[in-house]
Amino acid sequence: MAKMIGITLAAMLALPLTAAAQEDLRIDQSKIYVTDPAACDKLEKKGIEAFMDLDFLALGFPKGIQSMEFQCNFFDVKSREGSTHLFVNAVCEAPGELYPDTMAIAPYSETQIQLVSSYDAAMTLAGIFEPTSAVATPGATLYTRCDNLSEITVD
Secondary structure (H helix, E strand, C coil): HHHHHHHHHHHHHHHHHHHHHHHHCCCCCCCCEECCCCHHHHHHHHHHHHHHHHHCCECCCCCCCCCCCCCEEEEEECCCCCCCCCCEEEEEECCEEEEEEEEEEECCCCCCEEEEEHHHHHHCHHHHCCCCCCCCCCCCEEEECCCCCCCCCCC
């Protein structure tokens, strides 16, 4: 019993260090983020035509998420002082679908963010969607920052 309490106490003491390290990471809202890192170069070279070559999602603040047949328009992106997390209200569209969504976005690494969609999480937990990411959180998608882009060019 004492051994378990010691392990639990040690685990609890380690949590603030993890949280403190996470707080150093910031989301650069001036950049484009993509689900496939190869899309950064494609977008730079081909602009919007990159969506014809690769199947990926592009996220840009404050507009939202775009792909060939799917988009989520961000209507409200909220932050809170002292937190690196963002809370987003969005309206999403796919062929034949229109639905509201709320999303949590947090830094995942120096160059990646994790977006958790409440809609995708509900659909995954209900068994309607297959998990799309290696991230354990249902409804989560990792996006990689394109350091070379701040907008998608339209030719």
